[in-house]
Amino acid sequence: MNASANNLPQQLRMTSSGFTLIELMVTIAVLAIIVSIAAPNISNQLANQRVKSTTATLANALKEAKVESIIRRQNLTFTYNNNGTNTGSISIANISSHSYSAKSTITDSESKNPITFEPSKRVESTTYTICDENAAATPRQVSISKLANISIKSGGAC
Template identity: 60%
Template sequence: MNASINSSSYPQLASSSGFTLIELMVTIAVLAIIVSIAAPNISTQLANQRVKSTTAILNNALKEARTESVIRRQPLVLSYDNNSDDSGIIEIKTAATINTYSYDAKSIIKPPQATITFEPSKRVDAAVTYTICDSNSVGSPRQIMVSAVANITSQLGGTC
């Protein structure tokens, strides 16, 4: 009696252990569909995050330059350089460099001029609008406006 129970249960165990080739192929196909839907959204989110980060860095640098020019009672120049391979550079300087910021090399800052001078009288040499874009064109650009009286505002928008 024991031999008949053991011989009938063995084929059932062998047939239910593991996956068939069809089951594996269907699972891989479903995963491929999910990844193809999610991949464009992830790249857009990464591009938008780089733009937000660069906007925050530039905004902080502009505010620091404005404040430092009043505290030091001398004009300060803020300049940037997009041409670096690893990261872009924003510098605040008089005769010597006061502070340096770096931002992602995939972010691009587009103003009509590469420098802006903050005066101790809480003014700038010329009003400027910076547009921050990502090298991946799917990212949403942002703008930072510096008025003639050194008022700094940020908003979503602009063209790259």
């Protein structure tokens, strides 16, 4: 009942021996081609995700500045700093600070950095554009109106 490999006929031993070197090399070549096609898409997706994350951080910080200004009944200053190769920072007076990816940059259209939120829900209107060091990433814009309404949209120029 217990047959060993030595008792099997020569033809049967040769056909069930496993994969050949050529088969393995072809499989690895196919995998390499698939990875080389997928790699740029993954890079673009990561860049787009960084832009979305920075946009969300900026919008949340603007909303926080607006609310804190109303609650505290005082003017609050909102600033951002791209910090070159370090992590970027967003700060609201001496209340809070937020950070974002060093690969993302924030610019505002009217060069109004810092801006001041008033307790009367007023602020100088401006539009912030968020870009990534990967030029293939889709930029996003955060707009703030004079009445401190905050909106997010895709687009803009880096």
